[in-house]
Amino acid sequence: MQKVTLIPGDGIGPEITQVVKDIFEYMKVPIQWEEVEAGEHVIKDYGTPLPEYVIASIKRNKIALKGPITTPVAKGFRSVNVTLREQLNLFANLRPIKSLKAINSKFENVDLIIVRENTEDLYKGIEYKIEDIATSIRIITRKASEKIGWFTFNYAKKNNRKKVTAVHKANILKLGDGLFLDAIRNISKEFSDIEYEEKIVDNMSMQLVMNPEKYDVIVAPNLFGDILSDLAAGLIGGLGLAPGANIGDDVAVFEAVHGSAPDIANQGIANPIAILRSSIMLLDYLNLSDYAKQLESAIEKSLFDKNVLTPDLNGNGNTLTLKNKIISFLS
Ligand code: NAI
Numbered sequence: 001m002q003k004v005t006l007i008p009g010d011g012i013g014p015e016i017t018q019v020v021k022d023i024f025e026y027m028k029v030p031i032q033w034e035e036v037e038a039g040e041h042v043i044k045d046y047g048t049p050l051p052e053y054v055i056a057s058i059k060r061n062k063i064a065l066k067g068p069i070t071t072p073v074a075k076g077f078r079s080v081n082v083t084l085r086e087q088l089n090l091f092a093n094l095r096p097i098k099s100l101k102a103i104n105s106k107f108e109n110v111d112l113i114i115v116r117e118n119t120e121d122l123y124k125g126i127e128y129k130i131e132d133i134a135t136s137i138r139i140i141t142r143k144a145s146e147k148i149g150w151f152t153f154n155y156a157k158k159n160n161r162k163k164v165t166a167v168h169k170a171n172i173l174k175l176g177d178g179l180f181l182d183a184i185r186n187i188s189k190e191f192s193d194i195e196y197e198e199k200i201v202d203n204m205s206m207q208l209v210m211n212p213e214k215y216d217v218i219v220a221p222n223l224f225g226d227i228l229s230d231l232a233a234g235l236i237g238g239l240g241l242a243p244g245a246n247i248g249d250d251v252a253v254f255e256a257v258h259g260s261a262p263d264i265a266n267q268g269i270a271n272p273i274a275i276l277r278s279s280i281m282l283l284d285y286l287n288l289s290d291y292a293k294q295l296e297s298a299i300e301k302s303l304f305d306k307n308v309l310t311p312d313l314n315g316n317g318n319t320l321t322l323k324n325k326i327i328s329f330l331s
Contacts, residue, residue: 003032003060003061004031004032004063005034005057005058005061005063005065006021006034007037008037008067009039010262011068011070012260012261012270013069014067016274016319017065017275019275019319019323020272022323023276023295023323024279026327029291034057036051037054038050038054038084039069039080039260040069040072043077050084055088058084058088058251059088062250062251063253063286065253065254065255065275067255067275068258069081070259070260078125082123082125084246085119088246088253089249090253091117091144091147091248091249092116092151092246093115093229093245093247094245095113095115095229095232095244095245096113096114096277096281097112097113097229098236102303107212107213107236112212112216112218112232113155113156113159113218114218116222117144117148117221117222117225118246119144120139120140120221121138121139122136122223123223124138138173140177145184146183146187148184148219151247153187156191156194156216156217157193162194163194163196163216164184164188164216164219165196165204165215165217165218165219166180166181166184166185166199166218167200167219167221167225168180168181168199168200168201168220169200169202171200181198201224204224205231208232209231209235212232229257230257238271238312239256239257240270240273240312242258243257243275243276243277243281244256244257245285254281255275255278256274256275256277268319268320269318269319270319271312271319271322272319273303276295276326279295280292280295283295295326295330297329298327298329302328302329305325308325310322
């Protein structure tokens with residue numbers, strides 16, 4: 001049986017990954033979880049938020065489902081998420097943003113794919129500070145830009161997508177984003193069936209909140225991709241709904257777009273849909289598409305009942321009521 005590394009993570013992570021475990025068990029999905037612990041809460045035992053055995057488990061199984069992990073702001077240890085992506089060379093962060101019929105959001109037909117470069121840009125974390133002057137170095141390489149470019153266009157082709165929009169700030173970051181754009185533009189020429197356009201990130205942000213239906217696949221350097229992902233999650237009803245995958249050449253780590261949500265942790269009200277949709281991506285990746293379709297359909301049906309929805313969706317329910325409703329549609 002396929003083994004899958006499971007990292008519950010911090011904050012709401014254990015509550016929402018438990019929902020995936022319960023539902024997969026109910027569905028008798030033919031995988032075996034290998035549960036490992038990473039995050040702020042393991043530092044006291046391991047002296048690090050990312051113990052070596054966690055990386056070893058993912059390298060062995062080549063696939064993982066990960067809950068969110070807390071990163072201290074303006075101090076403390078480096079992001080575990082960033083370190084994992086770097087150490088496993090998970091170069092693409094794939095974030096589908098798709099409207100759900102049952103959810104009343106401002107837009108009904110959003111169907112975007114955000115492809116975020118996942119290994120460089122400001123996330124290299126190279127910073128210096130001398131007295132009151134701080135410098136943060138932004139790294140953009142042709143190698144990583146080409147890698148994400150090929151990934152994006154191959155994904156678009158395989159999934160019958162019509163348009164790729166490259167997002168940048170090359171009017172100001174002439175060298176860094178100039179290089180990123182040059183790499184993506186060259187690759188676009190190999191895909192004559194796919195429309196290609198470029199948008200400056202500030203304009204793109206406005207376009208997305210005005211006319212999200214006009215966009216299809218968006219490719220962006222790391223930081224812009226990160227910010228646009230949360231913005232796009234807001235278009236379909238919030239962070240509780242947006243899934244993601246970190247993809248490498250032969251390793252993939254699936255996780256929601258959202259973070260550890262410390263403001264609602266341990267209250268039983270976290271929305272499990274984003275991590276469940278990430279687990280659907282995982283099932284598709286493992287060619288377990290029948291299970292993926294079954295779960296997707298159960299989720300869609302369950303979201304029509306306001307009484308079971310979590311508070312972030314203006315519902316009167318909680319994590320458990322939503323899980324039970326989904327299970328009721330799996331029989
Ligand atoms: P966040 O995504 O954790 O929360 C933002 C807001 O959305 C909060 O009000 C939260 O309650 C709400 N929210 C998020 N997920 C939800 C869910 N499933 N159900 C209901 N409401 C939900 O972002 P924030 O607060 O900026 O970051 C908290 C921590 O998470 C930080 O330490 C940050 O570094 C970390 N983080 C980790 C990520 C990861 O592990 N991949 C990604 C983003 C942030």
